Amino acid sequence: MQNKVPTIKEIAKIANVSAMTVSRALNNNPRVREKTRKKIQTIAKQLGYRPNRIARSLVSKRSQLISLIVADIGNQYFSELARGIEDKARENGYNVIFCSTDNDSETLKTYVRLMMEVGVDGFILAAVRLKEPIVEELADQHFPVVLVNRELKEKKANSVVIDNHAGAYLVVEHLIKCGYEKIGIITGAFNLSTGIERYEGYRKALGDHGITFYEDFISQGPFTTEHGCKAATKMLSGKNRPEAIFAASDKIALGVMDAAGKLGLYIPEDLALVGFDDTEFSSNAKINLTTVSQKKYEMGALGVQILLDLINGQDHGSVNNIVLAPELIIRKSCGCQLPRNKRPINNTAIVTPDTRGNTVLR
Amino acid sequence: MQNKVPTIKEIAKIANVSAMTVSRALNNNPRVREKTRKKIQTIAKQLGYRPNRIARSLVSKRSQLISLIVADIGNQYFSELARGIEDKARENGYNVIFCSTDNDSETLKTYVRLMMEVGVDGFILAAVRLKEPIVEELADQHFPVVLVNRELKEKKANSVVIDNHAGAYLVVEHLIKCGYEKIGIITGAFNLSTGIERYEGYRKALGDHGITFYEDFISQGPFTTEHGCKAATKMLSGKNRPEAIFAASDKIALGVMDAAGKLGLYIPEDLALVGFDDTEFSSNAKINLTTVSQKKYEMGALGVQILLDLINGQDHGSVNNIVLAPELIIRKSCGCQLPRNKRPINNTAIVTPDTRGNTVLR
DNA sequence: CTGAAAGCGCTTACAG
DNA sequence: CTGAAAGCGCTTACAG
Numbered sequence: 001m002q003n004k005v006p007t008i009k010e011i012a013k014i015a016n017v018s019a020m021t022v023s024r025a026l027n028n029n030p031r032v033r034e035k036t037r038k039k040i041q042t043i044a045k046q047l048g049y050r051p052n053r054i055a056r057s058l059v060s061k062r063s064q065l066i067s068l069i070v071a072d073i074g075n076q077y078f079s080e081l082a083r084g085i086e087d088k089a090r091e092n093g094y095n096v097i098f099c100s101t102d103n104d105s106e107t108l109k110t111y112v113r114l115m116m117e118v119g120v121d122g123f124i125l126a127a128v129r130l131k132e133p134i135v136e137e138l139a140d141q142h143f144p145v146v147l148v149n150r151e152l153k154e155k156k157a158n159s160v161v162i163d164n165h166a167g168a169y170l171v172v173e174h175l176i177k178c179g180y181e182k183i184g185i186i187t188g189a190f191n192l193s194t195g196i197e198r199y200e201g202y203r204k205a206l207g208d209h210g211i212t213f214y215e216d217f218i219s220q221g222p223f224t225t226e227h228g229c230k231a232a233t234k235m236l237s238g239k240n241r242p243e244a245i246f247a248a249s250d251k252i253a254l255g256v257m258d259a260a261g262k263l264g265l266y267i268p269e270d271l272a273l274v275g276f277d278d279t280e281f282s283s284n285a286k287i288n289l290t291t292v293s294q295k296k297y298e299m300g301a302l303g304v305q306i307l308l309d310l311i312n313g314q315d316h317g318s319v320n321n322i323v324l325a326p327e328l329i330i331r332k333s334c335g336c337q338l339p340r341n342k343r344p345i346n347n348t349a350i351v352t353p354d355t356r357g358n359t360v361l362r
Numbered sequence: 363m364q365n366k367v368p369t370i371k372e373i374a375k376i377a378n379v380s381a382m383t384v385s386r387a388l389n390n391n392p393r394v395r396e397k398t399r400k401k402i403q404t405i406a407k408q409l410g411y412r413p414n415r416i417a418r419s420l421v422s423k424r425s426q427l428i429s430l431i432v433a434d435i436g437n438q439y440f441s442e443l444a445r446g447i448e449d450k451a452r453e454n455g456y457n458v459i460f461c462s463t464d465n466d467s468e469t470l471k472t473y474v475r476l477m478m479e480v481g482v483d484g485f486i487l488a489a490v491r492l493k494e495p496i497v498e499e500l501a502d503q504h505f506p507v508v509l510v511n512r513e514l515k516e517k518k519a520n521s522v523v524i525d526n527h528a529g530a531y532l533v534v535e536h537l538i539k540c541g542y543e544k545i546g547i548i549t550g551a552f553n554l555s556t557g558i559e560r561y562e563g564y565r566k567a568l569g570d571h572g573i574t575f576y577e578d579f580i581s582q583g584p585f586t587t588e589h590g591c592k593a594a595t596k597m598l599s600g601k602n603r604p605e606a607i608f609a610a611s612d613k614i615a616l617g618v619m620d621a622a623g624k625l626g627l628y629i630p631e632d633l634a635l636v637g638f639d640d641t642e643f644s645s646n647a648k649i650n651l652t653t654v655s656q657k658k659y660e661m662g663a664l665g666v667q668i669l670l671d672l673i674n675g676q677d678h679g680s681v682n683n684i685v686l687a688p689e690l691i692i693r694k695s696c697g698c699q700l701p702r703n704k705r706p707i708n709n710t711a712i713v714t715p716d717t718r719g720n721t722v723l724r
Numbered sequence: 725c726t727g728a729a730a731g732c733g734c735t736t737a738c739a740g
Numbered sequence: 741c742t743g744a745a746a747g748c749g750c751t752t753a754c755a756g
Contacts, residue, residue: 383743738744740742
């Protein structure tokens with residue numbers, strides 16, 4: 001029982017002009033007499049005319065739709081990114097369809113194909129692995145696509161990412177300057193650019209500062225709280241224990257906190273902790289997590305800007321790989337504000353709670 | 363330079379049949395000879411045929427698109443909800459376009475109209491105020507729409523919400539049972555069903571238990587960390603101070619934690635705290651927030667289920683208002699695990715840190 | 725400045 | 741089981 005919206009044909013009949021003229025008038029094409037345009041627009045408004053974008057798309061070959069493919073829209077990281085993408089897209093008259101792949105390559109492929117059927121004008125992909133044949137295919141065909149957050153090993157597609165290597169380097173160097181030498185890392189999967197590059201930055205920083213590297217101090221797995229908790233529990237239960245842990249995402253850091261709590265270790269007194277992403281909760285008084293800022297909103301917006309240039313034919317042929325600078329946000333969890341003699345110096349130091357109430361993380 | 367995808371016409375020519383037969387074969391319409399179908403499908407596969415959904419939509423009047431309108435996709439609450447919506451929609455062949463309104467009614471109206479132009483088959487609205495003329499209009503015209511999370515004052519549209527009144531009642535009753543009498547509330551805006559109903563549940567619980575109600579113990583504003591921090595700072599700085607605060611969202615609770623930290627108050631020793639939503643971070647070891655479970659994912663999925671029924675004409679005429687049961691998740695922040703004599707009994711108790719290291723929230 | 729024709733890629737409805 | 745016709749609501753391209 002919906003109020004049927006009128007078509008340009010019906011407006012044309014009432015206005016006593018052709019459908020063509022109605023189309024021109026409503027699209028503010030200058031090749032219509034002012035008076036005619038006014039008359040048509042008045043009628044259109046009166047009838048509650050709304051253009052049918054599907055019909056328009058069929059002929060114009062433009063849907064004004066872009067596809068955002070993330071690992072999980074329910075994940076804070078991707079949802080903050082999504083907001084930047086949405087705002088920039090809508091500012092330019094585009095709407096966004098989202099898909100969550102849970103990091104599965106097959107699913108990614110399925111969704112890319114599905115979105116092609118839907119007729120999207122381009123893709124923002126935030127959940128690629130180092131190797132994604134379907135994405136290379138898109139890039140080879142010069143279909144508009146921009147990678148955000150993660151990139152391919154073969155840099156065939158346009159991308160906007162943070163310098164993950166440099167970010168990790170900043171973190172580890174800072175920990176070293178704070179006096180820590182036994183530094184563990186819990187990172188994301190090595191088949192993701194973020195997972196592997198943050199690991200490489202960690203290794204480089206250790207090497208440059210002549211710090212011993214322990215195999216036991218590395219864990220690779222999903223960027224999740226569960227992985228963080230499990231890996232930290234294992235790492236901290238061994239004989240040779242890290243004094244500091246670099247969690248390659250804030251979510252992993254949350255898991256490390258859970259593990260430390262269960263083991264009776266205080267952060268930062270017994271264990272320094274640094275995350276990555278600067279997700280909203282990390283600034284909370286109780287969490288107070290030192291982390292690396294990601295500028296997710298801006299990254300998403302910039303990705304859309306580049307995508308729109310591609311869609312509008314500003315394809316200069318060359319591939320655009322933008323790398324944003326990371327920024328270290330120092331908070332309490334890395335313990336750098338602790339007096340030097342309070343910092344963990346060996347792996348057996350467990351200060352009893354009542355001797356240092358003031359420095360407990362709040 | 364994109365590989366042009368073939369149309370049914372081209373397939374028809376190659377297969378030596380009509381476009382109609384191709385259409386039937388590819389849609390697995392039984393009125394095609396098995397042999398013909400096989401032949402057509404082989405050719406289609408070979409040419410990499412992909413149906414053009416835009417063309418299909420234009421004639422079928424179905425876009426297989428639904429619109430999700432939230433306050434902010436970057437907000438964890440809405441993004442978790444979005445994931446439930448996405449999964450259920452895709453399971454049924456639908457894709458989702460999202461829009462963030464920042465709770466602005468005009469923006470909501472603009473987006474609803476925009477999405478009608480795009481041709482969505484229905485709406486999931488998670489960001490309505492108590493009064494939204496545009497939504498009533500949709501409902502009156504029987505356009506498929508389902509409210510989720512929040513509902514209208516006039517229950518004209520289908521909805522899936524949690525029982526906010528009961529949830530708040532549970533919280534406050536629990537605090538009372540724990541021995542608290544001076545209980546403050548920091549809630550969302552009173553023009554949102556969630557904001558007002560949680561407040562009313564709070565008032566009811568106080569009344570039923572004969573607890574004095576103080577005007578100073580109420581704050582109403584946005585469901586944000588900033589509001590939580592500001593309101594808590596004010597509430598806790600007064601002479602007459604609450605022993606417990608019911609934050610009507612976990613985000614507000616994060617703000618209360620920040621405020622407490624700055625004022626040197628420990629949670630739960632100096633101040634009991636309960637949130638609402640059971641957002642992911644609330645279970646973290648450092649946060650450990652007692653809260654009300656929302657089942658966001660399920661709520662979203664159920665909303666889509668109802669929407670699809672509406673789209674497919676299962677409109678029984680009557681309005682469906684589903685109310686889900688809330689569940690209280692008791693964690694450390696409400697202090698109910700503290701021995702009775704450790705609980706705050708007056709508003710001047712500030713225990714010094716070193717006397718109770720063991721009970722500090724970790 | 726205005727319009728008639730053709731068509732975007734499909735499906736519905738009717739014939740056979 | 742197969743097909744010719746018509747049309748979804750617009751816009752592009754060509755005439756005048």
